[in-house]
Structure formats: structure tokens, C-alpha cells
Amino acid sequence: MTPEAQRMRWLYYNLLRIRMVEETIAQRYAQQEMRCPIHLCIGQEAIAVGVCAHLAREDYVLSGHRSHGHYLAKGGDLNAMVAELYGKATGCAGGRGGSMHLIDLSAGFLGATPIVAASIPIAVGAALGSVMQKEPRVTVIFFGDAAPEAGACHESLNFALLKRLPVVFVCENNLYSVYSPMSVRQPEGRPLASLAAGHGMATYRGDGNDVFSVSAIAQEAIRQVRDGGGPMFLEFMTYRWREHCGPYYDNDLGYRSEQEFQDWKQRCPVARCRERLLREGILTSQDHEEIVRTLEREIDAAFRFAKESLFPEAQELLEHVYAP
Amino acid sequence: MMRELKFYEAIREALDLCLAKDPRVYLMGLGVPDPKGIFGSTLGLQQRYGSWRVMDMPTSENGMTGIAIGSALNGMRPVLSHQRVDFSLLAMEQMVNQAAKWRYMFGGRHSVPVVIRMIIGRGWGQGPQHSQSLQAWFAHIPGLKVVMPTTPYDVKGLLISSIEDDNPVIVLEHRWLYTIVGEVPEGLYRVPLGQAKVVRGGQDLTIVATSYMVLEALRAAELLAEQGIAAEVIDVRSLRPLDGRAILESVCKTGHLIVADAAWTTCGFAAEIVALVCEHAFEHLKRPPRRVTLPDCPCPSSAALANDYYPRSVHIVAEANALLGVSGKPGLASEAVSSVPLDVPDLNFTGPF
Structure with missing residues (x-):
């Protein structure tokens, strides 16, 4: 197999892995054992995978509330993530954070926090630290279409440009902030990337449901940033399939139409990638079945690990407030 | 008799010593390197340590607080200065939601060694938005440490302790104390946090x-x-x-x-x-x-x-x-x-x- 074919299979494997993890969370959420808010990224996986494909382990990624995909694509430990959702001591944050506070420092996943736009300046600060310590590290920050409505985002874009910091801003535009569509939040016909361009930043826009397109854009952007070209802003169009927070579909609520969802579902990032790989002979249906079985085993094991893990002890409540 | 310094000179000496001792320490804030140097407390430091380690900043209090936090997560030890407590209110999100909770919400995986200096104004007509005393707000928050030095000796020792501390520390400096004079030893010394x-x-x-x-x-x-x-x-x-x-x-x-x-x-x-x-x-x-x-x-x-x-x-x-x-x-x-x-x-x- 050519390196290019291997790379394409890697992209697919990781897309499918995130999809299957998220579907498993959705299936088991009703068991009431994952007692924390969850924000599933089903439908949006290609952005996480396409961007993280070009990052080294030492590079940093930060994210917001919808971070499972970013964490997994960056190489975050699956067992520790699922255990965190179950509130267990073996969770990546020891059960203190839940789904909205994933971290895996050994994988370069510096942290995710759910206050919209709040992790953007923190990512820029991490990049400032890299420059001051003369590290070659690139920092990627993932956020949604509502974050550029917050001042912290613009303050971050401004400073990142001022100091030409090695940051890639990745905006996942899924058209909705909870139930509020773009039309009630931002002027019509103004791409989010144009806001960054207004600051003077180089930008790209792309189809966030096509992992190959995301990957190509991210590769070029990350190369430029790594070479000292200053920060870059990427906007990818995509769509969240399930409700903002929780495991279910919510098209019955009326804030968006079933037809709109079906249109986006036709552009499923996982199916599109699979179809291309099958078409080009990079993947056979037997290969695919094998991958599914492998992932099922891994995911089952992760949920078993989470369920069998112990909860943090009650007497640990006050630990970790302060560093010693 | 021991050497005497003014309060702001003691601050400057503490910052100078910490910058000299630890390359991870850096200062930022509106006007830090300007001709007034935060009422004298940062004067001359940029000339000695350069414009990366002693930096002015955009008027983006919230964003810059997040940037300080992020740099701290990546090994730096920032000292952020606000010329008035009131300006820091723009950054409550980063201070309270992020800096104060980072260590706890990530199960102790990381800590945030950030010092945030804020100056309390008083008098000379500064009025409603230039003279507040909001120590109770900050002291209310688990994860933050809060100090209010009164003497030149204490401000130097507490500031050094704060910069060396691995947690976010709010240092509230009263503008009326800036010109008081007191005995201040030369060199590094620490006044421990948590001692009246x-x-x-x-x-x-x-x-x-x-x-x-x-x-x-x-x-x-x-x-x-x-x-x-x-x-x-x-x-x-x-x-x-x-x-x-x-x-x-x-x-x-x-x-x-x-x-x-x-x-x-x-x-x-x-x-x-x-x-x-x-x-x-x-x-x-x-x-x-x-x-x-x-x-x-x-x-x-x-x-x-x-x-x-x-x-x-x-x-x-x-x-x-x-x-x-x-x-x-x-x-x-x-x-x-x-x-x-x-x-x-x-x-x-x-x-x-």
C-alpha cells in the first residue's frame, strides 16, 4: 500500500473511531451512569481528524464544550475519557471535570473548557509560551461559530497577529449555537473567516464534511504556521446531527427542519470517506468489517474499564484546589 | 540602620530579582514599560530584560488574562498588572472560571502559576470606576490566593512568594501606600502567604x-x-x-x-x-x-x-x-x-x- 493510501486509511480509521465512540455514548447515556452533560460531535468528525492528522504529539490542541473528537484525534486516551464521563477516579481529570473538561497532557491535549471562546486566549498564551521558550510547537484551538461573537476571540486574534504566534484557529461552523441559528446572531452573508481576515489574518474556508479537503487545507496552514508565518484562521462548514447537549435527535423541536438535517446527513463525513476508499480500492468491505470489529473491541473494553473503575473517594473532595 | 525604600521601589526590586532569577518570569500589562511604569513599580525593567519579558499589551484585559494562563500552562510564570482593580473586572471570566479552577477541574494534572497585580485607587476624584476595593470577590473563590501588602517590606516579600507560588495569586496594592517608606532588605526574601x-x-x-x-x-x-x-x-x-x-x-x-x-x-x-x-x-x-x-x-x-x-x-x-x-x-x-x-x-x- 502506498503511503498516501495508508494515510487515507488512517483518516478513515480515526473518523470511524470517533463516530463509533460517540454512538456508543449516545446508546448508553440513558443508563444514567454518565451523569454529566455531553456534547456529541457526530457529523463533525472530519475537522478534528483532518486537522490533527498534521500535528505531532508535542503540538498542543485545546477545545471547548464539544471536544470528544478533538481529544481522540489528538491521541487522547480513550479509557481515561470514558472513565471521566462516568465520573471515575481513573478519568482523565480524576472525575472532577466530566465530558466538558478533557485533558491528556501526554498526548498534547492541553485541555478543553466549555465557556464559549474562553479557551481561545489560553491557546494563544500556550503559543506565546512556545515562542518565549523557543519551542517549535504549534497550537491548535477548536471552537464553534458562536465563539467569534465573543470578545475573547477577537482579543486573541489581535494578539496572536501582533506577536505572530504559532496558532491555528479552527472554527467549526455548524450553523447553530444551541437552538439559535446564525440568522439571529450574525449579519447575513458574512463568512466567519472574514472576521479574522478583517484583523489581517490569513484564512481558509473549506468543506468540514470532507476529511480530505480538511486535511489538505490543514496541512498547508500548519506548515505555514510552523514555518513562522504567523497565525492562521480556518473555517469549516459542518452540521451537528444530534441535539446540542445530550444523546438524542431534536429536529422535532422546530428550530431546524428535518429536511435540513437529511440534506447534511447525505454528506456524512464518515460515509463519504468510506465510499471514496472503497471506490479507489484502498479499502475492501472485508477490511471495513475488520476495522469495525477492532473498534468495537476497543470501545467495549473502554466502557468496561470505565464501569469497573472506582469512583474517587469522598475524602478526596478538597484535593487539587491548590498546588502544593 | 537598614536601607529604606518606598513601597513602589520595593515592588520594582521584587520584580527585578524574580526576572533575573527565573527566565520563565515575565511581566505584562497596560503601561508596564511606559514612561510612568505603573506608578514607578516597573520603571526601567524593559530596558534590562527586553520587550518580550517586560511587555505592554493591547487593551484586552480578559483575553490577556487567558493568554497569561495559557503561557503558564506551557511553563511560563507571568505577572499581569492592572493599574486599577476596576479594569480587571473585564477578566473575571478568565480569573474565576479558568485560572482558579484549572487545577481542580483537571484533577490536579496542571497548575496555573499566574500573578495578577491590581491597584486600588482612592481620592483625587477617581470616583465610582477607579477606586473600588473588591478583595472579597477574589477571596471568595477557591483556587485563588489573595494578598494585600501594607509595608514596603511585606510587598517585596509577598510578591516574591506570589511569583514563586504555583497557584494564581491576586496581589492588591493600595495606591496610597506607594510612597510610604520602610526598611527593606536587599536580595531575595519571602514573606509566606497565609500569615498575618x-x-x-x-x-x-x-x-x-x-x-x-x-x-x-x-x-x-x-x-x-x-x-x-x-x-x-x-x-x-x-x-x-x-x-x-x-x-x-x-x-x-x-x-x-x-x-x-x-x-x-x-x-x-x-x-x-x-x-x-x-x-x-x-x-x-x-x-x-x-x-x-x-x-x-x-x-x-x-x-x-x-x-x-x-x-x-x-x-x-x-x-x-x-x-x-x-x-x-x-x-x-x-x-x-x-x-x-x-x-x-x-x-x-x-x-x-
């Missing part, structure tokens, strides 16, 4: 004070001494962690408590001290504790109104007399009032801040 200091001993009454009010409390103690009342004055220095033991030991001895904190009464830091004493030393109290705090309104700009806004030594004396059930000497008090400048830190000051 008995700055005057006495048997009859405990006055617990913060920041500039410590000086007013000391003046009050002198006036009370003329009446034959021996007041003990405790400089809190560190609001979180709080040295409750020093306060309780004193109150157990004197049986009388006044808290002098130039901030609003309701839900204020003075209330916390009163609650602490009532919970742990109630049986030692001979009378109900009293608070010397600000009236429940924003600070007015006009000196004619502001003169009645800020409590001074005479107000502490009046409360002490009421607490102890003695009549006091009104002549003494009014003499003290006329000798104290009302909207400037000292008689040489001609404004503006």
Missing part, C-alpha cells in the same frame, strides 16, 4: 485591618493609647489563605474586635472575620464585634462627598470607644481629622494619580 502579622501589641482591643486601613488602625491605636486603651493591630496581609489563628488568639486575649476594611460592608471581607471569630471564639467576646467599612454606595468623585466616604483613624477610635463603652475625648479626634489629608495620601501630593 501583629503590628502593634495590646490587651484591650483587637483591630484587624487590611492594606491602607492598617495605617489608619495604627494611628487609631496611638490615639487610643492616649486614652489609656491598649489596642492590638493585626495586618491580615493574606486574605486567602487566611491566618485565622493569629486573629483568634488576639481576640481570645482582648475580648473585643473591630475589623477595618475599606470595602463595602455587605458580604464583605470584614463580615468574614466577624463570622470567623463568632464561630470559633464567641465565648471570649465581651461585646459584639464592630466593622469599619465603606458606606453602601459607589465612591463619589467630589472631594466634598468623598471626605465622608473613606473611614479614617478617628472613625476607628469612635467605634473603639463605643465598643468599650467609654466616652473618649472628642477634642483629640477632631484634631486628628484636621491633620489628615482627606483625598491625597500625603500633603506633598498634588495629583492626579
Whole structure:
């Protein structure tokens, strides 16, 4: 197999892995054992995978509330993530954070926090630290279409440009902030990337449901940033399939139409990638079945690990407030 | 005699020593390298350490606080300065949601060694948005540490301790203390966070004070001494962690408590001290504790109104007399009032801040 074919299979494997993890969370959420808010990224996986494909382990990624995909694509430990959702001591944050506070420092996943736009300046600060310590590290920050409505985002874009910091801003535009569509939040016909361009930043826009397109854009952007070209802003169009927070579909609520969802579902990032790989002979249906079985085993094991893990002890409540 | 420095010179020396000792330390803030250098406290440091380690910044208090936090997560030790406490309110999200909680919410995987200096204004018409005292807000938050140094010795030692601490520390510096003079040793030394200091001993009454009010409390103690009342004055220095033991030991001895904190009464830091004493030393109290705090309104700009806004030594004396059930000497008090400048830190000051 050519390196290019291997790379394409890697992209697919990781897309499918995130999809299957998220579907498993959705299936088991009703068991009431994952007692924390969850924000599933089903439908949006290609952005996480396409961007993280070009990052080294030492590079940093930060994210917001919808971070499972970013964490997994960056190489975050699956067992520790699922255990965190179950509130267990073996969770990546020891059960203190839940789904909205994933971290895996050994994988370069510096942290995710759910206050919209709040992790953007923190990512820029991490990049400032890299420059001051003369590290070659690139920092990627993932956020949604509502974050550029917050001042912290613009303050971050401004400073990142001022100091030409090695940051890639990745905006996942899924058209909705909870139930509020773009039309009630931002002027019509103004791409989010144009806001960054207004600051003077180089930008790209792309189809966030096509992992190959995301990957190509991210590769070029990350190369430029790594070479000292200053920060870059990427906007990818995509769509969240399930409700903002929780495991279910919510098209019955009326804030968006079933037809709109079906249109986006036709552009499923996982199916599109699979179809291309099958078409080009990079993947056979037997290969695919094998991958599914492998992932099922891994995911089952992760949920078993989470369920069998112990909860943090009650007497640990006050630990970790302060560093010693 | 030991060398003497002004308060702002002691700050500058602390920053200078920390910058020299640890390459991870850097300063940022609006005006840090400008010709005024944060009221002198950062003057000349950029010339010595360069524009990356001593940097000015965009007027983006919230974003820059997040940037300080992010750099700390990646190994740096930032010192962020705000010329007024009021400006830092734009950054409450980053301070309270992020810096204070980062270590806890990630199960101790990481800590945030950030120092945020904030200056409390007072007088010279600074008014409602340039002179607030919000120490109670910060001290309320688990995960933050909060210090309020009063003397040049303490500000240097506490600032060095804060910069070396692995947690976010809020350092509240009172503008009226900037030109006071005191003995300051050369070189690095530390004043530990979490230790109060008995700055005057006495048997009859405990006055617990913060920041500039410590000086007013000391003046009050002198006036009370003329009446034959021996007041003990405790400089809190560190609001979180709080040295409750020093306060309780004193109150157990004197049986009388006044808290002098130039901030609003309701839900204020003075209330916390009163609650602490009532919970742990109630049986030692001979009378109900009293608070010397600000009236429940924003600070007015006009000196004619502001003169009645800020409590001074005479107000502490009046409360002490009421607490102890003695009549006091009104002549003494009014003499003290006329000798104290009302909207400037000292008689040489001609404004503006």
C-alpha cells in the first residue's frame, strides 16, 4: 500500500473511531451512569481528524464544550475519557471535570473548557509560551461559530497577529449555537473567516464534511504556521446531527427542519470517506468489517474499564484546589 | 540602620530579582514599560530584560488574562498588572472560571502559576470606576490566593512568594501606600502567604485591618493609647489563605474586635472575620464585634462627598470607644481629622494619580 493510501486509511480509521465512540455514548447515556452533560460531535468528525492528522504529539490542541473528537484525534486516551464521563477516579481529570473538561497532557491535549471562546486566549498564551521558550510547537484551538461573537476571540486574534504566534484557529461552523441559528446572531452573508481576515489574518474556508479537503487545507496552514508565518484562521462548514447537549435527535423541536438535517446527513463525513476508499480500492468491505470489529473491541473494553473503575473517594473532595 | 525604600521601589526590586532569577518570569500589562511604569513599580525593567519579558499589551484585559494562563500552562510564570482593580473586572471570566479552577477541574494534572497585580485607587476624584476595593470577590473563590501588602517590606516579600507560588495569586496594592517608606532588605526574601502579622501589641482591643486601613488602625491605636486603651493591630496581609489563628488568639486575649476594611460592608471581607471569630471564639467576646467599612454606595468623585466616604483613624477610635463603652475625648479626634489629608495620601501630593 502506498503511503498516501495508508494515510487515507488512517483518516478513515480515526473518523470511524470517533463516530463509533460517540454512538456508543449516545446508546448508553440513558443508563444514567454518565451523569454529566455531553456534547456529541457526530457529523463533525472530519475537522478534528483532518486537522490533527498534521500535528505531532508535542503540538498542543485545546477545545471547548464539544471536544470528544478533538481529544481522540489528538491521541487522547480513550479509557481515561470514558472513565471521566462516568465520573471515575481513573478519568482523565480524576472525575472532577466530566465530558466538558478533557485533558491528556501526554498526548498534547492541553485541555478543553466549555465557556464559549474562553479557551481561545489560553491557546494563544500556550503559543506565546512556545515562542518565549523557543519551542517549535504549534497550537491548535477548536471552537464553534458562536465563539467569534465573543470578545475573547477577537482579543486573541489581535494578539496572536501582533506577536505572530504559532496558532491555528479552527472554527467549526455548524450553523447553530444551541437552538439559535446564525440568522439571529450574525449579519447575513458574512463568512466567519472574514472576521479574522478583517484583523489581517490569513484564512481558509473549506468543506468540514470532507476529511480530505480538511486535511489538505490543514496541512498547508500548519506548515505555514510552523514555518513562522504567523497565525492562521480556518473555517469549516459542518452540521451537528444530534441535539446540542445530550444523546438524542431534536429536529422535532422546530428550530431546524428535518429536511435540513437529511440534506447534511447525505454528506456524512464518515460515509463519504468510506465510499471514496472503497471506490479507489484502498479499502475492501472485508477490511471495513475488520476495522469495525477492532473498534468495537476497543470501545467495549473502554466502557468496561470505565464501569469497573472506582469512583474517587469522598475524602478526596478538597484535593487539587491548590498546588502544593 | 537598614536601607529604606518606598513601597513602589520595593515592588520594582521584587520584580527585578524574580526576572533575573527565573527566565520563565515575565511581566505584562497596560503601561508596564511606559514612561510612568505603573506608578514607578516597573520603571526601567524593559530596558534590562527586553520587550518580550517586560511587555505592554493591547487593551484586552480578559483575553490577556487567558493568554497569561495559557503561557503558564506551557511553563511560563507571568505577572499581569492592572493599574486599577476596576479594569480587571473585564477578566473575571478568565480569573474565576479558568485560572482558579484549572487545577481542580483537571484533577490536579496542571497548575496555573499566574500573578495578577491590581491597584486600588482612592481620592483625587477617581470616583465610582477607579477606586473600588473588591478583595472579597477574589477571596471568595477557591483556587485563588489573595494578598494585600501594607509595608514596603511585606510587598517585596509577598510578591516574591506570589511569583514563586504555583497557584494564581491576586496581589492588591493600595495606591496610597506607594510612597510610604520602610526598611527593606536587599536580595531575595519571602514573606509566606497565609500569615498575618501583629503590628502593634495590646490587651484591650483587637483591630484587624487590611492594606491602607492598617495605617489608619495604627494611628487609631496611638490615639487610643492616649486614652489609656491598649489596642492590638493585626495586618491580615493574606486574605486567602487566611491566618485565622493569629486573629483568634488576639481576640481570645482582648475580648473585643473591630475589623477595618475599606470595602463595602455587605458580604464583605470584614463580615468574614466577624463570622470567623463568632464561630470559633464567641465565648471570649465581651461585646459584639464592630466593622469599619465603606458606606453602601459607589465612591463619589467630589472631594466634598468623598471626605465622608473613606473611614479614617478617628472613625476607628469612635467605634473603639463605643465598643468599650467609654466616652473618649472628642477634642483629640477632631484634631486628628484636621491633620489628615482627606483625598491625597500625603500633603506633598498634588495629583492626579
